[in-house]
Amino acid sequence: MNQTITQVVPVTFTYPVHFTEHLFDAQHSLLRDTLIGEGAPGDHVPRVLCVIDDGVLAAFPGLGTQIQDYFAAQPGLCLTAPPLAVPGGEHCKSESGLVERVQEAINTHGIDRHAYVIAVGGGAVLDMVGYAAATAHRGVRLVRVPTTVLSQNDSAVGVKNSVNAFGKKNWLGTFAPPYAVLNDRAFLTTLEDRDWLGGLSEALKVALLRDAAFFEWLEANAAALAARDRAAMDHAVYRCAELHLEHIAGSGDPFERGSSRPLDFGHWAAHKLESLSSYGLRHGEAVAVGIALDCTYAFLSGLLPETDWRRILDVLKTLELAVYVPELGSGAQDASDPHSVLSGLNEFREHLGGRLTIPLLTGIAQPIEVHEMDHGVLRRAVAVLQDVQAQTSNPSTIQSQGVL
CATH class of the missing domain: 3.40.50.1970 (Rossmann fold)
Incomplete structure (x- = not known):
């Protein structure tokens, strides 16, 4: 029995x-x-x-x-x-x-x-x-x-x-x-400037996922934050922490038993980039690149409006955060090559377990989840970001130069 x-x-x-x-x-x-x-x-x-x-x-x-x-x-x-x-x-x-x-x-x-x-x-x-x-x-x-x-x-x-x-x-x-x-x-x-600014990538991340008003505040105050305005940083830290805590308490999965982890937006690539750089790249810096990559992928895939994509890259630029690093282009973009950032997709899936689940955006504070990513589109996104990083002008010049 x-x-x-x-x-x-x-x-x-x-x-x-x-x-x-x-x-x-x-x-x-x-x-x-x-x-x-x-x-x-x-x-x-x-x-x-x-x-x-x-x-x-x-x-x-x-x-x-x-x-x-x-x-x-x-x-x-x-x-x-x-x-x-x-x-x-x-x-x-x-x-x-x-x-x-x-x-x-x-x-x-x-x-x-x-x-x-x-x-x-x-x-x-x-x-x-x-x-x-x-x-x-x-x-x-x-x-x-x-x-x-x-x-x-x-x-x-x-x-x-x-x-x-x-x-x-x-x-x-x-x-x-x-x-x-x-x-x-x-x-x-x-803090060194790179640590002062790098930590703001997590504020941008959670704003893009959960709070359009906070994104607009970051957009309006990015120059002040880059200039080390302490009052601006106090608000950014507090609101970012508050949003993280709200998600942990209210997501229904605080101990990550499922395979969805929205707060890891931009992180599948970030974790791999840190490893590829032998951790010379700081976590916040890697997250900034990861956010740029996923947003560019979403834009090229027709998910994210061009205006929103440009606004996000502009905030990263004003915060003096790179959107491309050499490690992003390493490994000939072969997902089977452990030196390629694309291999981070499978490592991310293994870490969460279950299906690959990647948060992307259809707009500011409008997240969705996808279960696969087109490697060809990712390679295009990497090329776009390499060009963006090389530009000294505004990202709005990119399309006219034939990159997209």
């Missing part, structure tokens, strides 16, 4: 995403209040391990000491050791032994499921530390303190943690929501 028990386990995750400045100033209570929560300080003294991106330490040389001084002034908290510095950048997700190094520190300093790991850094470090924390004790509390535009407006506010493996981006990972996200806008002031 066959018997079945079907168990349903409803789980609700709640975590705050705070926006502040000078988080580690001794008089700033947000971090302390976040860690102690609603319980009385005397009931339990939370133990804390802090892991910091060494690039952030280079930009803020006194930060390690400042963090130690902050915790020394908080009687209800225990920093178990001086902050642990780890290499930053995408390479940290591929570097052998870094995850184990963080896990060893978690073990050595007695970080249990009621203690905290605070990760301070860019998105790659947050991914790596998050993966280490999520797999220690089957998950210890993680507080993310993102320090780049891209991590504050996108990667840090989500539920994913990952490292690279087998030559593929984010092949190992977990879905583990953070305990809290603390965005400190002061960290953005020392």
Whole structure:
């Protein structure tokens, strides 16, 4: 006789995403209040391990000491050791032994499921530390303190943690929501221009998918953002993070059990381009190229109106984001060649599982999903973007020169 028990386990995750400045100033209570929560300080003294991106330490040389001084002034908290510095950048997700190094520190300093790991850094470090924390004790509390535009407006506010493996981006990972996200806008002031601007590709992405008004705002404020206007960046980061959070909570698939992943618009090519560049290309820069490629493909396929296509490329141009890089034209555009960006389509399908599902646009904030892409049209799109990147004039001159 066959018997079945079907168990349903409803789980609700709640975590705050705070926006502040000078988080580690001794008089700033947000971090302390976040860690102690609603319980009385005397009931339990939370133990804390802090892991910091060494690039952030280079930009803020006194930060390690400042963090130690902050915790020394908080009687209800225990920093178990001086902050642990780890290499930053995408390479940290591929570097052998870094995850184990963080896990060893978690073990050595007695970080249990009621203690905290605070990760301070860019998105790659947050991914790596998050993966280490999520797999220690089957998950210890993680507080993310993102320090780049891209991590504050996108990667840090989500539920994913990952490292690279087998030559593929984010092949190992977990879905583990953070305990809290603390965005400190002061960290953005020392970013190189390429990191300040690159992170805006994710804002453009989510605007194109979900919010025409936000796209129009980005269009109107692109020059100010490129000029490092802090008020404009504050709004861009906040609205982008808000839209990402709305999608995660309201999409019906926060842990990506299906094969549709709208927020990876432009990412099938971006992930491959990062790999082809040996991660010399930053994620935001690669996403900008990926967005340009998919929008050009949609235009050439008759899906996206020409006016919308031109507006999108104009925003990317004003934000000083490239729409073509040499890696896009490598591998003779043969999908069977692992050095071709087209091979990224199959890698993307494998990563999601099921059918290939690619988000495209039929208009601003009008996404659709397709399950195949014509390689011939993609090759044409690459050629168009190569010409666009070479032009010093407005993309409106392209058609008259016979490229399309």
